[in-house]
Amino acid sequence: MTSDKKYIYSFEEASLDLKPILGGKGASLGEMTSLDLPVPPGMTITTEACNLYFEKGEELPDFLEAGIEEYLKELEEKTDKNFGDDNDPLLLSVRSGAIISMPGMMDTVLNLGLNDKSVQGLAKETEDERFAYDCYRRFIQMFGNVVLKIDSHKFGRKLDELKNEVGADDDLDLTVEDLQELVSRFKGIIKQEAGIDFPQDPMEQLITAVEAVFSSWNNKRAIVYRDAHDIDHDLGTAVSIQTMVFGNMGDDSGTGVVFTRDPSTGANELYGEYLLNAQGEDVVAGIRTPKSISSLADSLPEVYEQLVEVTETLEEHYQDMQDIEFTIEKGNLYLLQTRTGKRTAKAAIKIAADMVAEGLIDEEEALLRVEPEHIEKILHSQIDPDAETEVIAKGLPASPGAAAGKAVFSADEAERLAEEGEKVVLITLETTPEDIHGVLAAQGVLTTRGGMTSHAAVVARGMGKPCVCGCEAVKIDFEAQEFSAGGQTINKGDHITINGGTGEVMVGHVDMIEPNLSEECQQLLEWADEIRDLGVRANADTGPDSSQALEFGAEGIGLCRTEHMFMAADRVPIVQKLILSESDAEAEEALAKLEPMQCSDFEEIFRAMQGAPVTVRLLDPPLHEFLPDLPELIEEVTELRIEGKQEKLREKEELLRKVKNMSESNPMLGFRGCRLGIMIPEIYKMQVRAVFKAALKLLEEGAAVEPEIMIPLVTHVNEFKILREQVEEEIDQLLAEAGQELDYKVGTMIELPRACLTAAEIAKEADFFSFGTNDLTQTTFGFSRDDAESKFLHYYVDEEIIEANPFITLDNKGVGKLVKMAAKDGKAVNDDLKVGICGEHGGEAESIAYCQEYGLDYVSCSPYRAPVARLAAAQAKIQSE
Ligand code: ADP
Numbered sequence: 001m002t003s004d005k006k007y008i009y010s011f012e013e014a015s016l017d018l019k020p021i022l023g024g025k026g027a028s029l030g031e032m033t034s035l036d037l038p039v040p041p042g043m044t045i046t047t048e049a050c051n052l053y054f055e056k057g058e059e060l061p062d063f064l065e066a067g068i069e070e071y072l073k074e075l076e077e078k079t080d081k082n083f084g085d086d087n088d089p090l091l092l093s094v095r096s097g098a099i100i101s102m103p104g105m106m107d108t109v110l111n112l113g114l115n116d117k118s119v120q121g122l123a124k125e126t127e128d129e130r131f132a133y134d135c136y137r138r139f140i141q142m143f144g145n146v147v148l149k150i151d152s153h154k155f156g157r158k159l160d161e162l163k164n165e166v167g168a169d170d171d172l173d174l175t176v177e178d179l180q181e182l183v184s185r186f187k188g189i190i191k192q193e194a195g196i197d198f199p200q201d202p203m204e205q206l207i208t209a210v211e212a213v214f215s216s217w218n219n220k221r222a223i224v225y226r227d228a229h230d231i232d233h234d235l236g237t238a239v240s241i242q243t244m245v246f247g248n249m250g251d252d253s254g255t256g257v258v259f260t261r262d263p264s265t266g267a268n269e270l271y272g273e274y275l276l277n278a279q280g281e282d283v284v285a286g287i288r289t290p291k292s293i294s295s296l297a298d299s300l301p302e303v304y305e306q307l308v309e310v311t312e313t314l315e316e317h318y319q320d321m322q323d324i325e326f327t328i329e330k331g332n333l334y335l336l337q338t339r340t341g342k343r344t345a346k347a348a349i350k351i352a353a354d355m356v357a358e359g360l361i362d363e364e365e366a367l368l369r370v371e372p373e374h375i376e377k378i379l380h381s382q383i384d385p386d387a388e389t390e391v392i393a394k395g396l397p398a399s400p401g402a403a404a405g406k407a408v409f410s411a412d413e414a415e416r417l418a419e420e421g422e423k424v425v426l427i428t429l430e431t432t433p434e435d436i437h438g439v440l441a442a443q444g445v446l447t448t449r450g451g452m453t454s455h456a457a458v459v460a461r462g463m464g465k466p467c468v469c470g471c472e473a474v475k476i477d478f479e480a481q482e483f484s485a486g487g488q489t490i491n492k493g494d495h496i497t498i499n500g501g502t503g504e505v506m507v508g509h510v511d512m513i514e515p516n517l518s519e520e521c522q523q524l525l526e527w528a529d530e531i532r533d534l535g536v537r538a539n540a541d542t543g544p545d546s547s548q549a550l551e552f553g554a555e556g557i558g559l560c561r562t563e564h565m566f567m568a569a570d571r572v573p574i575v576q577k578l579i580l581s582e583s584d585a586e587a588e589e590a591l592a593k594l595e596p597m598q599c600s601d602f603e604e605i606f607r608a609m610q611g612a613p614v615t616v617r618l619l620d621p622p623l624h625e626f627l628p629d630l631p632e633l634i635e636e637v638t639e640l641r642i643e644g645k646q647e648k649l650r651e652k653e654e655l656l657r658k659v660k661n662m663s664e665s666n667p668m669l670g671f672r673g674c675r676l677g678i679m680i681p682e683i684y685k686m687q688v689r690a691v692f693k694a695a696l697k698l699l700e701e702g703a704a705v706e707p708e709i710m711i712p713l714v715t716h717v718n719e720f721k722i723l724r725e726q727v728e729e730e731i732d733q734l735l736a737e738a739g740q741e742l743d744y745k746v747g748t749m750i751e752l753p754r755a756c757l758t759a760a761e762i763a764k765e766a767d768f769f770s771f772g773t774n775d776l777t778q779t780t781f782g783f784s785r786d787d788a789e790s791k792f793l794h795y796y797v798d799e800e801i802i803e804a805n806p807f808i809t810l811d812n813k814g815v816g817k818l819v820k821m822a823a824k825d826g827k828a829v830n831d832d833l834k835v836g837i838c839g840e841h842g843g844e845a846e847s848i849a850y851c852q853e854y855g856l857d858y859v860s861c862s863p864y865r866a867p868v869a870r871l872a873a874a875q876a877k878i879q880s881e
């Protein structure tokens with residue numbers, strides 16, 4: 001079979017717009033080639049070829065083999081070397097690269113093309129026998145591992161064995177003879193494990209390597225990584241075949257990784273690591289401890305200068321922070337890869353803001369660069385500066401943030417315990433991509449070897465997981481499942497805390513604090529405020545929460561739940577008296593006690609909000625929630641019966657009777673919300689008086705207040721009409737008595753499907769709608785959230801019976817349709833109707849985008865999510881244009 005479709009591109013033919021088929025690596029190699037940067041020449045085989053390969057049952061079609069040979073000829077001409085030549089062989093790397101970067105998840109083979117003959121040719125041509133055999137032993141190991149699927153440790157152990165025998169501390173101490181011996185022992189492993197002689201035919205080496213790299217798309221760690229990052233399993237990987245350059249040719253050679261900015265903090269300075277006289281993955285694999293990039297300025301100043309220039313070119317071209325792989329061959333710099341660098345939330349925010357200041361990108365672009373989750377992450381806990389800590393070791397600060405949990409020593413164990421709901425910190429020797437599922441499950445990661453650009457460090461930063469790397473002071477005893485450091489022994493299951501911002505390892509569970517928004521973050525959020533249409537309010541029930549909300553940029557309180565004003569320990573007895581009262585006098589007495597208490601609650605909230613609107617929702621839960629628990633009460637009564645304490649028993653029996661009377665078979669749909677307001681008007685009246693007495697107090701002091709009364713759970717317009725009248729009567733009387741005037745609103749929470757369906761009727765009576773999307777989701781789906789989430793909802797989501805958990809992301813097709821319709825119908829009859837949303841969805845980016853689409857006026861969410869909502873609302877606006 002032949003094909004007209006183009007499956008292979010030389011780097012000259014490749015460019016960024018072909019990224020979907022060339023993968024990130026192939027496209028960037030092409031892009032850098034066209035920028036005239038020093039890139040060793042090569043070709044890329046497309047992801048479509050990969051999919052074809054899988055369709056054919058993991059076999060490379062003949063026409064593709066022919067295509068590779070054709071492009072190889074071109075490469076031979078360009079490099080003036082021949083593939084498989086005995087004297088001066090062209091050597092290749094075979095590299096994977098998907099459209100979405102999956103660092104270290106798939107395989108690479110270096111020095112391909114070497115065999116017993118050409119290794120001698122290479123030695124002669126370079127006049128460096130040691131180098132030639134160093135390349136050969138590396139090739140055999142990588143080929144053995146990637147193509148023949150032999151465990152890498154088998155080679156590693158042979159290497160250690162030999163080093164012991166000859167008394168070499170470092171790989172670099174091995175002589176030519178040692179390396180020749182190593183080659184022969186490595187071949188022995190191949191023979192023993194794969195049952196074949198090490199393949200000598202370069203073309204066979206190449207084709208099987210290409211096939212193996214395609215296959216590595218479906219290795220376990222790649223699949224886990226894709227699941228974790230929601231990457232489509234059908235994308236496939238491209239394969240790049242590239243001319244080798246050599247970092248292992250002495251002390252004027254080396255290999256490294258450089259970020260154009262610090263991916264942890266975002267600081268505008270080069271950040272990275274390198275190793276002299278090393279090849280390929282030595283840096284990222286954490287085998288030797290690499291040196292910081294700034295010291296390259298001393299060891300190879302000219303190369304460093306060139307590197308600085310190149311990073312500037314690339315950053316300007318891509319207009320984003322780049323993560324660059326390079327190799328230095330005898331003082332010459334080569335670029336092997338560039339990609340948009342993964343960064344911490346903190347760095348993402350700083351870089352976006354800085355790049356606007358530098359004129360690289362505009363404000364809208366900066367807002368799109370930061371993910372709402374980034375904002376959420378920087379609001380994550382950090383170690384309380386006042387906390388007492390016992391630091392037992394210090395490693396590299398690889399990914400900031402603090403994490404505490406039980407010590408575990410394997411990725412599998414971390415995953416297992418996390419599934420049981422435990423918080424764990426994963427502690428491993430070195431950072432390997434195989435640990436991905438453990439990294440995912442853990443609160444944080446601690447490794448004893450490996451640098452700042454090791455795979456786990458990169459992966460942890462991407463996930464926003466705290467990580468401490470290369471912590472050599474930590475000595476792990478895997479047998480005993482413990483580690484020792486600073487004279488202490490920590491067993492499996494003991495609590496430890498790590499600080500990924502400083503590299504510290506601490507004993508026990510250290511206290512954490514909530515951090516503030518950085519200057520750059522404030523700046524970004526101010527830009528967001530200028531752009532967004534949606535208002536952002538917060539759900540807050542107390543003075544301190546309200547202050548927090550205001551500090552985080554909320555423009556008002558969208559939902560002040562009043563139930564806790566009935567719940568406090570000193571109030572419950574009064575509330576119970578009220579509920580169980582048998583005469584009006586008893587009830588009035590209880591209400592008279594509650595009113596001033598609640599009045600002071602509201603006063604605190606109004607003060608905190610400094611004149612911004614506050615939506616107070618009148619009492620919502622069923623009254624039996626304030627009464628003693630029924631099973632507990634039954635137990636108590638039984639005990640009293642046994643003990644024979646008559647007087648106390650009679651009292652409790654009476655209580656039990658009342659509680660039983662009030663209990664409901666389905667409280668969620670029972671006697672609650674505005675139904676209470678209609679049947680027991682005194683409670684709502686008391687609440688309204690408390691609100692307006694507080695408001696009057698502020699008015700008298702000359703302070704501004706903007707109270708809004710919200711009636712919950714309305715399903716029929718008449719419920720609202722009755723309650724509005726009641727509420728207004730109470731308010732107007734109060735205002736008249738005080739001789740004051742005050743604008744206020746009365747609106748309703750829309751949280752039942754019938755209210756949505758009859759929104760036009762309700763909107764004629766109401767000043768605002770606030771969609772309570774939690775209850776609206778429950779009542780639209782007919783799911784009780786707790787029951788659904790504990791019994792079947794996760795299965796539904798995993799099996800894709802429904803797209804997502806509708807309690808997290810607003811269900812656009814169902815619940816969203818009701819919201820959209822009700823908002824539209826409501827606004828059509830009432831020009832002044834304000835419409836917002838106050839469920840948890842109000843702080844979730846995707847749901848916020850829907851709110852923008854539905855034409856809502858504001859979202860309201862928890863104070864800590866207000867900054868997230870500000871950004872998400874701006875993004876929704878930009879994307880809607
Ligand atoms: P990964 O996706 O895991 O980073 P790469 O394909 O980038 O895998 O290869 C890993 C490393 O191998 C590179 O960082 C580089 O050091 C080395 N390498 C790849 N191709 C070449 C080459 N042509 N010459 C020299 N080194 C190479």
Ligand code: MG
Nearest residue numbers: 104325336337
């Ligand atoms: Mg790479």
Ligand code: MG
Nearest residue numbers: 712751772775
């Ligand atoms: Mg509700």
